[in-house]
Amino acid sequence: MAFRLKLVPTHTNIDFFRWQWATFGASVVAVVISLLSVAILGLNFGVDFKGGTTIRTESTQKIEVAIYREALDQLNLGEVSLTEVFDPSFGPDQHVKLLRVAPQEGYEAVTPEVIEEIEAALLAVDPAVTFPSVESVGPKVSQELIWKALMAVAVASAGIWTYVWLRFEWQFAVGTVAALLHDVIVTLGVFSIFQLKFDLTIVAALLTILGYSVNDTVVIFDRLRENLAKYKEMPLREMMNLTTNETLSRTIMTMTTTALALLALIIFGGDVIRGFVFAMFFGVFIGCYSTLYVAKNIVLMLGLDRSDKSERKKRNGGGDHEFANIDA
Amino acid sequence: MTQSPLWKRVLILSTILAAILFALPNLFYERVERHNDAVAAIALQGGAATPEQEADLALWPDLLPSALVPLGLDLRGGAHLLAEVHVADVYKARIDALWPELRDALRPLRDQVGNVRRQPSPDGILRVAIGNPAGMEAALTTARSLAAPVTSLTGMGGSDLDIRAEGPEIVIQLSEAERAATDSRTVAQSLEIIRRRVDEVGTREPTIMRQGADRILIQVPGIGSAAELKSLIGTTAQLTFHPVLGTTQDAGADPGARNLLLPSMDEKGIFYIVEQTPVVTGEELTDAQPAFDQNGRPAVSFRFNASGARAFGDYTANNIGKPFAIVLDEEVISAPVIQENIPGGAGIITGSFTVEESTELAVLLRAGALPAGMTFLEERTIGPELGQDSIDAGQLAALVAAGLVALYMIASYGFFGMISVVALAINIAMMFAVQSLIGATLTLPGIAGIVLTMGMAVDANVLIYERMREELRAGKSPAAAIHEGYDKALSAIVDANVTGMLTALIMFFIGSGPVRGFAVTTTIGIVTSMITAVYVTRFILELYIGWRRPKTIIV
Numbered sequence: 001m002a003f004r005l006k007l008v009p010t011h012t013n014i015d016f017f018r019w020q021w022a023t024f025g026a027s028v029v030a031v032v033i034s035l036l037s038v039a040i041l042g043l044n045f046g047v048d049f050k051g052g053t054t055i056r057t058e059s060t061q062k063i064e065v066a067i068y069r070e071a072l073d074q075l076n077l078g079e080v081s082l083t084e085v086f087d088p089s090f091g092p093d094q095h096v097k098l099l100r101v102a103p104q105e106g107y108e109a110v111t112p113e114v115i116e117e118i119e120a121a122l123l124a125v126d127p128a129v130t131f132p133s134v135e136s137v138g139p140k141v142s143q144e145l146i147w148k149a150l151m152a153v154a155v156a157s158a159g160i161w162t163y164v165w166l167r168f169e170w171q172f173a174v175g176t177v178a179a180l181l182h183d184v185i186v187t188l189g190v191f192s193i194f195q196l197k198f199d200l201t202i203v204a205a206l207l208t209i210l211g212y213s214v215n216d217t218v219v220i221f222d223r224l225r226e227n228l229a230k231y232k233e234m235p236l237r238e239m240m241n242l243t244t245n246e247t248l249s250r251t252i253m254t255m256t257t258t259a260l261a262l263l264a265l266i267i268f269g270g271d272v273i274r275g276f277v278f279a280m281f282f283g284v285f286i287g288c289y290s291t292l293y294v295a296k297n298i299v300l301m302l303g304l305d306r307s308d309k310s311e312r313k314k315r316n317g318g319g320d321h322e323f324a325n326i327d328a
Numbered sequence: 329m330t331q332s333p334l335w336k337r338v339l340i341l342s343t344i345l346a347a348i349l350f351a352l353p354n355l356f357y358e359r360v361e362r363h364n365d366a367v368a369a370i371a372l373q374g375g376a377a378t379p380e381q382e383a384d385l386a387l388w389p390d391l392l393p394s395a396l397v398p399l400g401l402d403l404r405g406g407a408h409l410l411a412e413v414h415v416a417d418v419y420k421a422r423i424d425a426l427w428p429e430l431r432d433a434l435r436p437l438r439d440q441v442g443n444v445r446r447q448p449s450p451d452g453i454l455r456v457a458i459g460n461p462a463g464m465e466a467a468l469t470t471a472r473s474l475a476a477p478v479t480s481l482t483g484m485g486g487s488d489l490d491i492r493a494e495g496p497e498i499v500i501q502l503s504e505a506e507r508a509a510t511d512s513r514t515v516a517q518s519l520e521i522i523r524r525r526v527d528e529v530g531t532r533e534p535t536i537m538r539q540g541a542d543r544i545l546i547q548v549p550g551i552g553s554a555a556e557l558k559s560l561i562g563t564t565a566q567l568t569f570h571p572v573l574g575t576t577q578d579a580g581a582d583p584g585a586r587n588l589l590l591p592s593m594d595e596k597g598i599f600y601i602v603e604q605t606p607v608v609t610g611e612e613l614t615d616a617q618p619a620f621d622q623n624g625r626p627a628v629s630f631r632f633n634a635s636g637a638r639a640f641g642d643y644t645a646n647n648i649g650k651p652f653a654i655v656l657d658e659e660v661i662s663a664p665v666i667q668e669n670i671p672g673g674a675g676i677i678t679g680s681f682t683v684e685e686s687t688e689l690a691v692l693l694r695a696g697a698l699p700a701g702m703t704f705l706e707e708r709t710i711g712p713e714l715g716q717d718s719i720d721a722g723q724l725a726a727l728v729a730a731g732l733v734a735l736y737m738i739a740s741y742g743f744f745g746m747i748s749v750v751a752l753a754i755n756i757a758m759m760f761a762v763q764s765l766i767g768a769t770l771t772l773p774g775i776a777g778i779v780l781t782m783g784m785a786v787d788a789n790v791l792i793y794e795r796m797r798e799e800l801r802a803g804k805s806p807a808a809a810i811h812e813g814y815d816k817a818l819s820a821i822v823d824a825n826v827t828g829m830l831t832a833l834i835m836f837f838i839g840s841g842p843v844r845g846f847a848v849t850t851t852i853g854i855v856t857s858m859i860t861a862v863y864v865t866r867f868i869l870e871l872y873i874g875w876r877r878p879k880t881i882i883v
Contacts, residue, residue, distance in 0.1 A: 003739075003742075004739075004740060004741070004742065004882075005736070005739035005740045006740070010797075010801075056714070089717070089720075089721055089724075110704055110705065110706065110707050112554075112555060112558070112704075112707065115555075116555075130711070131709075131711070132710070132711035132713055132714035133708070133709060133710045133711060133714050134553070134554070134707070134708070134709040135707070135708040135709070136554075136706065136707040136708070137705070137706050138703075138704075138705040138706060140412075140705055141410060141705040141706050148838050148839075149838075151838060152834055152835065152838040152839070155834050155838070156830065156831045156834045159830045159831075159834065160827055160830060160831070163826065163827055163830060164827075167823060200839070200840075200841075200842075200843055201773055201842060201843060201846075203839075203843070204773060204835055204839060204843040204846050204847070207831045207832075207834065207835050208780070208831065208846075208850070210831050211827060211828040211830070211831035211832065212784070212828070214824075214827040214828070214831075215784075215787070215824040215825075215827060215828055216824075218820070218823045218824050218827060219791065219820045219823070219824055222819055222820040222823055223820065226816075246798070247794075249794055250787075250790050250791055250794045253740065253787075253790045253794070254784070254786075254787040254790055256736065257733050257736060257737070257782075257783045257784075257786050257787070257790070258780070258783035258784050258787075259783070260729065260732040260733055260736060260783060261729040261732065261733055261779050261780060261782050261783030261784075262729075262779070262780065262783065263729075263732075264725045264726075264728035264729035264732055264779065265725045265729065265776055265779050265780075267725070267728075268721060268724045268725040268728055269721050269722060269725040269775075269776065269779075270717060270718055270721030270722070270725075272402075272714070272718055272721075272772060273718075273772055273773060273776055276773060276776060277776055280776075280780065
């Protein structure tokens with residue numbers, strides 16, 4: 001037999017429910033901690049959501065952050081954050097800093113005068129400085145963007161719920177949506193605890209995580225549905241273990257290829273999108289975990305009505321819907 | 329294993345070839361771009377090409393497709409503005425113009441309604457007190473005769489004015505339907521003027537579109553900064569010609585009733601006292617061009633329409649020897665002395681301009697004034713170097729990602745892994761081909777979307793191959809195992825991709841800018857990866873099986 005790299009042995013017989021309560025408890029704790037952290041520490045919103053201005057500065061001279069800060073202090077701009085940016089792709093004489101200024105009091109729109117003042121003040125201490133990107137968002141728009149982002153996540157969850165419900169059983173839909181809310185909340189928690197910058201692209205990453213997590217879950221459910229038809233008598237718990245073991249090698253394979261691709265982006269993709277890529281990278285792992293330990297747990301807890309579809313239909317007076325059995 | 333019908337194989341093969349053909353120009357981005365620019369420039373000149381343009385044309389054969397994936401601002405560099413149009417400005421102008429009309433209409437009814445006086449009121453509302461409240465009914469009837477039906481695209485209906493009595497006062501404002509119709513017109517007009525101003529400068533592929541009820545999104549690649557873009561769009565660029573009453577150096581001087589005190593644009597500390605009512609305004613201009621005066625200094629020549637020319641001619645004929653002021657946005661550009669009657673309605677504005685300034689002023693004048701003021705809610709500038717850095721980083725990351733995924737797939741599935749790597753390469757080509765053809769903008773998150781697609785596209789193959797392994801273990805023949813693998817995995821593949829597409833579509837409708845770019849790229853990636861991972865790999869496998877007829881296969 002030719003050489004094959006196998007992260008997962010051909011036959012596995014892992015009991016995914018052995019630590020059912022421990023893993024489920026861990027998930028609940030992680031969700032609670034994340035929610036608490038978001039409530040107490042809050043998220044480190046970028047200008048998209050908070051309003052204000054981000055200026056990226058680049059200079060051939062190495063100048064301390066403190067000197068920039070001193071130059072800016074005289075301007076009375078309110079809250080200013082200034083950080084040095086490092087990236088393996090930067091040349092030896094490439095010094096990049098990110099400057100963030102809170103929106104100025106009493107303005108709904110952006111304030112170009114402030115940007116001019118800042119640029120002039122920095123040029124005074126560092127004549128070699130350039131400003132490769134300047135982004136300003138007025139508080140009015142940033143409020144709307146927050147709403148749009150929340151809407152996006154809510155609509156996506158509802159859409160997924162509906163799709164999974166139509167294609168499978170309602171218990172699957174509950175399990176799937178619980179799993180992906182878990183993923184989104186824990187990712188938010190990580191961004192809150194480490195105070196990573198949270199902007200519009202992170203919302204896009206969250207939606208991608210939703211898509212990925214569902215993808216993973218749906219593949220297992222698809223197999224479970226097939227097995228439900230095949231083994232009528234097997235207890236649900238065993239059947240879920242069988243299904244998960246059968247699909248485990250695929251779950252790990254896909255996680256690995258996706259993580260590899262994202263890893264390349266984290267290392268080589270530049271600092272501009274690193275946060276975005278990191279969110280997705282983290283999401284791949286959390287999505288995989290929630291597929292294995294959250295979604296199925298919930299389906300098991302809810303139980304499935306495994307009586308024959310036609311019988312159930314008679315009993316319920318045709319309560320089941322006709323899409324559940326369509327195969328693509 | 330049963331062979332696919334011939335038409336299916338032909339279709340797949342031609343899809344692959346088309347994908348490669350249409351993706352090809354993107355490999356030679358700069359050459360094709362110069363070629364396309366030359367084509368556009370020659371078409372604009374009416375067919376004759378300069379030698380440089382000929383050289384650019386030759387960079388890319390005409391027979392090959394030349395559509396490129398447009399690059400977003402974050403990759404190409406440029407400026408992004410989100411402007412909010414002050415639609416309410418227009419209400420005020422309309423209502424203010426209504427007052428003299430109403431006064432004149434009520435004059436013949438003085439016996440019935442008594443004296444009329446305009447009362448102080450918020451902008452956009454006209455309050456008129458009448459001396460004799462008993463005549464209110466007659467006054468209201470007269471006021472209503474001034475109203476007209478609302479005209480809008482969505483249909484006619486209702487009066488454009490809301491007229492009611494409040495004690496001894498008539499209160500008039502625009503009706504709700506009229507306000508909606510006016511808003512829509514104001515934004516459309518602003519959009520058109522902005523488009524003309526941006527187009528005048530001739531940048532490549534600007535995006536100017538309406539967003540929501542009263543906003544305009546402006547994205548111009550290649551422009552230096554958002555500030556530059558704003559000065560190009562201008563805020564009002566209102567040109568007026570006023571009679572000059574005198575000059576002063578006192579900024580606090582009282583110009584007197586119905587007069588204005590305006591600063592000079594060039595001479596610091598000089599102020600002009602001018603009559604408030606202009607002789608002619610920029611709205612009556614039909615043309616403005618950069619020019620040079622007798623001394624060879626940059627200037628702007630202009631021409632009025634018939635009514636503007638008459639007013640201008642009459643005024644100059646009656647005021648020879650007196651100065652008059654050319655005022656742009658409340659600043660006096662110059663105040664020449666009228667040398668002679670100017671009957672033709674054409675003239676020249678001199679001042680201390682540079683060539684660029686005179687060109688810009690001509691553009692502003694020609695495009696006309698914006699109907700209402702604007703505030704900018706969002707401004708973004710991305711430098712071209714940062715964009716290029718992002719492209720380079722994205723390319724490197726994509727290559728490394730492709731290499732890693734390919735190695736891993738081949739290590740895991742051997743020959744079958746190689747087939748899926750070929751399919752992956754075709755998938756990337758297809759993504760570029762589709763993006764080029766539909767002109768979907770590639771953004772930095774979009775590049776991340778491509779890389780992510782590489783990781784996720786092989787998922788379908790993984791599902792198929794894992795299924796084949798199971799079928800082989802169950803003792804099926806190679807052909808049957810391959811057949812079953814594709815058949816049984818399809819349902820899972822479709823389910824997985826539909827949900828992925830769902831979230832991408834939501835991102836597209838709710839997101840903006842770079843996020844939208846990501847949504848577009850991943851949506852395209854999901855569709856093309858399903859085609860390549862299912863049909864293309866199957867096509868290659870069928871070719872292989874038909875050729876070698878293996879007794880056993882190892883997945």
